[in-house]
Amino acid sequence: MQPGFSFTVDATEGAARAGTLVTPRGSVPTPLFMPVATAATVKGVDIGRVRETGAGMLLANAYHLHLRPGEETVEQAGGLARFMGWDGPTLTDSGGFQVFSLARQVRVDEDGAFFRSHLDGSPVAFTPENSMRIQERIGADIAMQMDHVVPLPNDRAVVADAMRRSLRWAARCRSAHARPDQALFGIVQGGLDPELRRESAAGLREIGFPGYAIGGLSVGEGPEAMIATLGVTVPHLPADRPRYLMGVGQPRDIVAAVASGIDMFDCVLPSRCGRNSLVYTFAGQVRLRNARHARDPRPLEEGCPCIACRHGRGYIRHLFLAGEMLGPVLASIHNLTFYQRLVARLRDAVLAGRFEATARDLLAGLDAGAEESGDDAEALGPGDGGPASE
Amino acid sequence: MQPGFSFTVDATEGAARAGTLVTPRGSVPTPLFMPVATAATVKGVDIGRVRETGAGMLLANAYHLHLRPGEETVEQAGGLARFMGWDGPTLTDSGGFQVFSLARQVRVDEDGAFFRSHLDGSPVAFTPENSMRIQERIGADIAMQMDHVVPLPNDRAVVADAMRRSLRWAARCRSAHARPDQALFGIVQGGLDPELRRESAAGLREIGFPGYAIGGLSVGEGPEAMIATLGVTVPHLPADRPRYLMGVGQPRDIVAAVASGIDMFDCVLPSRCGRNSLVYTFAGQVRLRNARHARDPRPLEEGCPCIACRHGRGYIRHLFLAGEMLGPVLASIHNLTFYQRLVARLRDAVLAGRFEATARDLLAGLDAGAEESGDDAEALGPGDGGPASE
Numbered sequence: 001m002q003p004g005f006s007f008t009v010d011a012t013e014g015a016a017r018a019g020t021l022v023t024p025r026g027s028v029p030t031p032l033f034m035p036v037a038t039a040a041t042v043k044g045v046d047i048g049r050v051r052e053t054g055a056g057m058l059l060a061n062a063y064h065l066h067l068r069p070g071e072e073t074v075e076q077a078g079g080l081a082r083f084m085g086w087d088g089p090t091l092t093d094s095g096g097f098q099v100f101s102l103a104r105q106v107r108v109d110e111d112g113a114f115f116r117s118h119l120d121g122s123p124v125a126f127t128p129e130n131s132m133r134i135q136e137r138i139g140a141d142i143a144m145q146m147d148h149v150v151p152l153p154n155d156r157a158v159v160a161d162a163m164r165r166s167l168r169w170a171a172r173c174r175s176a177h178a179r180p181d182q183a184l185f186g187i188v189q190g191g192l193d194p195e196l197r198r199e200s201a202a203g204l205r206e207i208g209f210p211g212y213a214i215g216g217l218s219v220g221e222g223p224e225a226m227i228a229t230l231g232v233t234v235p236h237l238p239a240d241r242p243r244y245l246m247g248v249g250q251p252r253d254i255v256a257a258v259a260s261g262i263d264m265f266d267c268v269l270p271s272r273c274g275r276n277s278l279v280y281t282f283a284g285q286v287r288l289r290n291a292r293h294a295r296d297p298r299p300l301e302e303g304c305p306c307i308a309c310r311h312g313r314g315y316i317r318h319l320f321l322a323g324e325m326l327g328p329v330l331a332s333i334h335n336l337t338f339y340q341r342l343v344a345r346l347r348d349a350v351l352a353g354r355f356e357a358t359a360r361d362l363l364a365g366l367d368a369g370a371e372e373s374g375d376d377a378e379a380l381g382p383g384d385g386g387p388a389s390e
Numbered sequence: 391m392q393p394g395f396s397f398t399v400d401a402t403e404g405a406a407r408a409g410t411l412v413t414p415r416g417s418v419p420t421p422l423f424m425p426v427a428t429a430a431t432v433k434g435v436d437i438g439r440v441r442e443t444g445a446g447m448l449l450a451n452a453y454h455l456h457l458r459p460g461e462e463t464v465e466q467a468g469g470l471a472r473f474m475g476w477d478g479p480t481l482t483d484s485g486g487f488q489v490f491s492l493a494r495q496v497r498v499d500e501d502g503a504f505f506r507s508h509l510d511g512s513p514v515a516f517t518p519e520n521s522m523r524i525q526e527r528i529g530a531d532i533a534m535q536m537d538h539v540v541p542l543p544n545d546r547a548v549v550a551d552a553m554r555r556s557l558r559w560a561a562r563c564r565s566a567h568a569r570p571d572q573a574l575f576g577i578v579q580g581g582l583d584p585e586l587r588r589e590s591a592a593g594l595r596e597i598g599f600p601g602y603a604i605g606g607l608s609v610g611e612g613p614e615a616m617i618a619t620l621g622v623t624v625p626h627l628p629a630d631r632p633r634y635l636m637g638v639g640q641p642r643d644i645v646a647a648v649a650s651g652i653d654m655f656d657c658v659l660p661s662r663c664g665r666n667s668l669v670y671t672f673a674g675q676v677r678l679r680n681a682r683h684a685r686d687p688r689p690l691e692e693g694c695p696c697i698a699c700r701h702g703r704g705y706i707r708h709l710f711l712a713g714e715m716l717g718p719v720l721a722s723i724h725n726l727t728f729y730q731r732l733v734a735r736l737r738d739a740v741l742a743g744r745f746e747a748t749a750r751d752l753l754a755g756l757d758a759g760a761e762e763s764g765d766d767a768e769a770l771g772p773g774d775g776g777p778a779s780e
Binding site for chain 2: 039041042043044045046049068077083084085294295297307311312314315321322324325326328330333
């Protein structure tokens with residue numbers, strides 16, 4: 001890896017790893033969960049409170065920041081971290097996924113993606129080269145290659161074409177990327193096809209990246225297919241580089257992915273669910289609008305150090321029912337804290353050589369509250385998070 | 391005053407006073423500005439951040455809490471302060487103003503006000519007696535009498551009738567109020583009429599209260615009329631009791647009211663304006679959506695200790711333009727901090743015997759930024775705050 005960056009595997013158990021990722025703006029332990037700060041803010045949570053959740057690294061989105069406020073403004077403010085007042089490492093997604101999911105009138109060819117902004121309809125071009133330039137100016141510690149994302153399920157030929165184009169774009173990104181204090185990660189594509197995933201991973205290794213992401217998952221394929229795809233992809237990635245599963249996921253998906261050898265995650269679920277009054281605990285999900293919580297003096301989770309858990313459930317429920325902004329804020333803070341505690345427990349378990357038992361216990365607890373989930377409209381299943389922006 | 395409560399005037403300069411209000415849940419310096427936590431939350435600001443603004447005492451609204459979540463829920467949670475996680479004194483407005491401004495199909499007679507909830511249309515009755523019972527169960531340190539509020543301008547006879555009914559209700563509240571660890575304040579009414587205000591103040595003094603509020607102002611009468619009314623009212627209030635000007639106001643109104651002998655304030659303006667991207671500084675108002683702030687690295691106010699001021703103006707502007715919740719949150723925190731710093735400066739000036747010069751300097755600074763105000767829709771003048779809820 002380039003100067004200022006390193007990745008060390010501190011311990012392993014089976015495929016699961018505990019590691020340390022070092023960047024010019026600090027080091028973070030892995031497994032790592034990055035809260036999503038799409039537009040340079042974790043929705044509703046001030047940056048001090050974000051730090052208090054235990055987060056070590058944040059993810060922002062180059063597509064959104066390019067459209068608003070523009071990478072020049074972020075650069076002039078001293079880069080992404082300083083712009084949002086964050087004193088740790090950051091990562092930007094290239095925006096490929098957002099172009100293909102949010103933008104209008106998207107036309108893609110070998111050169112890049114040409115589309116209209118979802119904000120004002122103005123024409124925008126994203127190419128591997130200008131994606132690098134944009135991300136360099138935004139100035140996160142880690143940038144992501146631009147990739148070609150296609151919806152799943154899809155014809156194998158379409159998935160294969162997009163994967164191979166993504167490989168060619170990976171090479172162009174690698175050539176265009178010049179910022180020495182920023183690492184560039186490649187992204188494995190290939191849908192649910194083991195052979196395409198293998199080909200993608202091999203192609204990226206040949207180009208050579210300091211880290212490898214797995215993209216195109218958590219888009220509705222279901223947890224079994226996701227884990228199966230990890231199983232056929234991770235073995236083709238180098239053991240001495242961090243592995244980042246983009247846009248995943250539910251707590252149980254994270255446990256399973258760590259068991260498959262993943263080191264890094266990002267997902268909008270903790271804040272998106274929090275805004276919708278759904279909170280995570282190690283004993284399952286809690287739906288705060290449920291009348292049973294109206295006079296419950298207990299915190300969302302006993303022993304949780306977050307500021308939401310200084311209140312009773314009844315108070316936070318009241319905030320949601322009264323339409324008070326503080327409800328979503330507190331539930332987001334709790335969920336973000338939960339995710340950090342989850343990955344910390346997974347790391348500690350690997351370090352202590354009891355990952356398998358810990359993962360089993362965690363999964364049993366996470367499923368225990370399933371009776372609270374019901375089938376209401378707020379339920380968000382695996383895949384609803386979607387990669388890297390909210 | 392009853393056990394556990396006291397009010398001491400620490401220093402005076404002209405009519406201006408610096409004092410100390412002691413309650414069972416702690417003492418607070420005056421002049422005092424109480425942030426408004428209508429539904430047991432200062433909108434968008436977690437309670438730890440509220441404390442960090444320098445706030446010593448919070449105001450909530452009995453009308454709103456009675457409708458949702460109900461005083462029983464607040465009582466069972468340990469009372470208002472514990473319900474919202476606040477470790478200092480609190481005050482509840484009786485809800486009289488809200489009944490007359492928010493409720494539907496209001497019928498008022500000597501017994502009380504009968505109306506339909508603005509939330510679900512259900513029938514509600516507010517009488518002096520049940521207002522006391524509701525506020526006792528909510529459990530703030532200070533409760534307010536129920537009063538009859540009429541819109542201004544209005545016929546003198548209507549204003550006089552409402553004032554005299556408010557006096558009779560004051561006596562009934564005084565008789566009905568039984569909670570020994572809660573103080574009950576009377577409210578002077580009488581519109582802009584000096585004789586009616588004098589009559590109201592004299593009537594309340596005869597009943598005897600540990601503190602006196604001035605109601606019915608900041609409802610569109612303009613700053614000159616408000617200050618004139620204070621001038622003819624304050625002299626009729628006892629010097630050894632706290633004087634509370636309800637629902638006021640703009641920073642310059644607070645400076646003028648302190649000069650008139652007022653000790654306590656509440657107002658929705660800091661948070662309401664903050665949500666609308668208008669921020670206060672000692673050099674005038676700043677409209678964050680203004681393009682001039684797009685790349686301004688300066689904080690909202692140099693030397694301000696609030697967490698918003700760790701960011702550049704450009705960042706907070708970006709949050710507003712991107713529709714991010716954190717924009718309103720940070721601007722609210724800044725404005726609440728500004729109000730606390732304002733009353734602290736006024737207090738320090740009285741204690742140091744330089745109130746007159748300080749007030750003059752503050753007013754000059756507050757008006758200095760007027761060129762930024764423009765005439766856009768966000769402008770909020772004196773009186774737009776309205777009493778005691780948002």
